[in-house]
Amino acid sequence: MKFSDIDFSAISRMMDSMSDEEKDRLNNMAQEMMDNMKNEQESEQEEDMYSFYGINEEDYKDVPGIVLDQMEAASDLEVYYEDVKDEDFSASVLFLSKAVLNMLRHYHFSIYKNVLEISKFSNPNMTTVYDFLYPLMNDETIQKLCDEGFGESSMWIEHRSMLQQIYTALNRAEYDFINYETLQEIKSILFDKNGLLNITKLI
Incomplete structure (x- = not known):
């Protein structure tokens, strides 16, 4: 008609x-x-989470679902405040820190418990980002992990640096203020530099 x-x-x-x-x-x-x-x-x-972070969905197919959920929550919160760049983006950093922690619990807990034999590692749900970071501050620990066949020294040092930056940002998110630029730096560490996925390469 x-x-x-x-x-x-x-x-x-x-x-x-x-x-x-x-x-x-x-x-x-x-x-x-x-x-x-x-x-x-x-x-x-609407942009999906993988496009938002500029990552390949296939690379994350084996990542635990809880980690993906926390990544998505972080992106949703950032999008919600994207028009107000002077907002506090602490919530997004908190969710990204949780994503890191759950990756560590999933992939590295048994290494800390059985290889490094750290008594505190009896329950993965009771561990924190700092618990995974602190032992790596000792270069001898990194050497022991390498001797046991868990990655190369340079990879652990890079991983340690990533955890230091996440831990610092996490403290600021809990007690201070996270600006937009800091959030972008954290995302770059985790996704552009593959800090999150590199956790899987150290097992």
């Missing part, structure tokens, strides 16, 4: 014959339809 074929006078007469209640119901239906169309368009335009 062509636009010129529409009988607008008939539509007008039909509208005139309707009660106010029927008109309101029709208007509400039309408004709901318009809102749904708008929401669908906005949903299609």
Whole structure:
């Protein structure tokens, strides 16, 4: 049917014959339809988490689900405040720190418990980022891990540096203020420099 074929006078007469209640119901239906169309368009335009971080979904297919959930929560919070760059982005850093911690618990807990034989490592859920960082401050610990076949010294030193920066940012997020630039630095460490995925290469 062509636009010129529409009988607008008939539509007008039909509208005139309707009660106010029927008109309101029709208007509400039309408004709901318009809102749904708008929401669908906005949903299609939303950037998924992997695109947001500039990472390959395939590289993260074996990462624990809880880590992915925390990465997504961090990205959602950043997007929520993206138009206000002077906001406190501590919440995003907290979720990214949780993602790091759960990666450490999943991949490194048994190393600290069975290889380094650290008595504190009896329950993974009771460990903190600092618990995984502190032993690495001793170069002899790193050498022992390398001697046992767990990665190379340079990789552990890079990993230690990453944990130091995450731990510092975590403390600031808990007790101070995280600006937009600091959040971008943390994301760069974890995703551009593969700090998060490199945890899997040290097992």
